[in-house]
Amino acid sequence: MTSAVDVHLEVFGTPPAGVWSAPGRVNLIGEHTDYNGGLVLPIALPQRTTATATARDDDLLRVHSAQAGERVEVDLGTVGPRSPSGWAAYVAGVLWALRQEGHEVRGLDVTVDSDVPLGAGLSSSAALECAVGAAASDLFGLDLLDDDASRARLAAACVRAENEVAGAMTGGMDQSAALLCREGHALLLDCRSGETSHVPFHLAGHGAGYVLLVTDTRAAHALNDGQYEARRRASEAAASALGLDSLRDVDPHHLDDALARLADDEQVRRARHVVTEIARVRATVEALEADDLESVGRLFDASHTSLRDDYEVSCVELDVSVEAARSAGALGARMTGGGFGGSSIALVPESDAEDVATAVAAAFAERGWTAPRSFVVTAGASAARDA
Ligand code: ADP
Numbered sequence: 001m002t003s004a005v006d007v008h009l010e011v012f013g014t015p016p017a018g019v020w021s022a023p024g025r026v027n028l029i030g031e032h033t034d035y036n037g038g039l040v041l042p043i044a045l046p047q048r049t050t051a052t053a054t055a056r057d058d059d060l061l062r063v064h065s066a067q068a069g070e071r072v073e074v075d076l077g078t079v080g081p082r083s084p085s086g087w088a089a090y091v092a093g094v095l096w097a098l099r100q101e102g103h104e105v106r107g108l109d110v111t112v113d114s115d116v117p118l119g120a121g122l123s124s125s126a127a128l129e130c131a132v133g134a135a136a137s138d139l140f141g142l143d144l145l146d147d148d149a150s151r152a153r154l155a156a157a158c159v160r161a162e163n164e165v166a167g168a169m170t171g172g173m174d175q176s177a178a179l180l181c182r183e184g185h186a187l188l189l190d191c192r193s194g195e196t197s198h199v200p201f202h203l204a205g206h207g208a209g210y211v212l213l214v215t216d217t218r219a220a221h222a223l224n225d226g227q228y229e230a231r232r233r234a235s236e237a238a239a240s241a242l243g244l245d246s247l248r249d250v251d252p253h254h255l256d257d258a259l260a261r262l263a264d265d266e267q268v269r270r271a272r273h274v275v276t277e278i279a280r281v282r283a284t285v286e287a288l289e290a291d292d293l294e295s296v297g298r299l300f301d302a303s304h305t306s307l308r309d310d311y312e313v314s315c316v317e318l319d320v321s322v323e324a325a326r327s328a329g330a331l332g333a334r335m336t337g338g339g340f341g342g343s344s345i346a347l348v349p350e351s352d353a354e355d356v357a358t359a360v361a362a363a364f365a366e367r368g369w370t371a372p373r374s375f376v377v378t379a380g381a382s383a384a385r386d387a
């Protein structure tokens with residue numbers, strides 16, 4: 001296997017100054033809650049994106065990606081909202097955002113490689129941004145990896161890259177996961193206050209031993225066809241109809257009263273998902289702390305039902321993968337990520353993991369769909385310098 005350093009040397013003709021990497025993530029529960037000021041509970045994946053880089057003393061960004069199969073050059077002076085287009089936006093956007101925040105950042109020569117599946121809802125985009133952000137932080141002496149507060153600032157810059165330059169209006173969960181997660185732990189992130197805590201996530205240690213099985217359905221429904229923005233708008237409209245800043249402020253114990261005050265049936269269903277999903281994140285944390293995986297499984301199931309019926313962001317491939325996993329012995333399963341395709345997760349007895357993956361694949365084959373990819377994941381570490 002050619003090393004990242006060899007590839008860099010081949011592409012740019014000079015050895016790199018270092019290698020940095022950042023993980024993809026999978027959200028255990030708390031979907032479409034981030035932009036509602038709610039709670040999310042992601043783990044960092046063992047799968048990572050690597051940025052092998054050298055600082056330049058001019059404003060040129062030269063970036064090669066093994067996944068894109070091309071090298072792109074961007075003059076940093078031309079970077080701004082929606083410019084450049086294409087995958088280089090995620091890289092150039094980070095340097096642009098750091099400059100916007102007042103950091104002295106110049107150009108880079110970067111080679112990118114990744115084993116995070118792209119576009120599978122496992123956040124290859126934030127892994128790319130955060131790997132590049134980590135490289136820029138070290139190479140330009142920004143010290144943004146030193147502690148959680150600095151890492152949160154780097155995460156915010158990466159969010160700006162994704163929102164403003166790449167033009168994807170996602171919340172802040174992905175970048176926080178890539179920069180703040182700890183190995184063996186899920187990250188409980190309060191998207192309103194920015195507060196974080198680390199929840200032990202060691203399924204193998206629980207009695208018979210369980211694993212988290214991720215299935216990339218490979219269903220290609222574009223997330224950016226307006227559905228995400230529509231859900232965001234409906235949530236905001238529901239909050240404002242209730243006279244609240246965000247749906248986070250709805251007391252789950254008085255949910256029915258709040259819903260009764262909404263005239264619009266669509267808003268009722270959207271709000272019900274958001275409020276109950278935030279409560280399910282709290283319940284999942286409690287269940288994990290109590291080693292009660294049966295409850296975690298039930299919460300996964302309830303989350304999926306809510307996302308499918310109330311928030312309407314699932315799709316038939318996600319529903320089939322979840323049903324098939326449950327029938328083959330999963331304690332619980334749900335879609336994860338923004339929806340309309342992407343991945344599902346299932347909590348599965350270790351001894352049944354292969355059978356569950358086979359059952360999901362068979363359900364897809366029966367329907368003539370592209371074969372899904374299933375793999376067991378553990379909670380990995382956040383962005384770091386590797387070499
Ligand atoms: P996800 O983050 O769930 O994988 P997104 O649509 O948010 O899905 O991000 C995927 C996009 O990010 C890709 O289409 C590509 O533009 C960019 N991207 C991510 N990783 C890489 C990579 N290793 N090389 C080039 N582009 C990448």
Ligand code: MG
Pocket residue numbers: 123124125126174
């Ligand atoms: Mg993404």
